[in-house]
Amino acid sequence: MTLMQGLDLKSIKKHPSLIPLYAVLLAGCATSVLYLARLGLKNPDVSWNLKSKPEPWNDYKDRRYKLLNPIGDKETPPRMKSIFDF
Numbered sequence: 001m002t003l004m005q006g007l008d009l010k011s012i013k014k015h016p017s018l019i020p021l022y023a024v025l026l027a028g029c030a031t032s033v034l035y036l037a038r039l040g041l042k043n044p045d046v047s048w049n050l051k052s053k054p055e056p057w058n059d060y061k062d063r064r065y066k067l068l069n070p071i072g073d074k075e076t077p078p079r080m081k082s083i084f085d086f
Contacts, residue, residue: 006018
């Protein structure tokens, strides 16, 4: 079976400029697979075992579900009265 030019090891040795292309492509594919695995395993919206916990999203009923909360635990930030208040 013959492969297209640039896809087998023999032609990569002839064209070494293709190596960074393959490295970036491999890194991008690995990153996307790892990200999708993380979403499937860590996201509370995804439930893999419905027999032990039929409604696992109820665990997050009283919790905040945010990746980044720059305000902290406060509900609303304090407002400034004017631009000269520091």
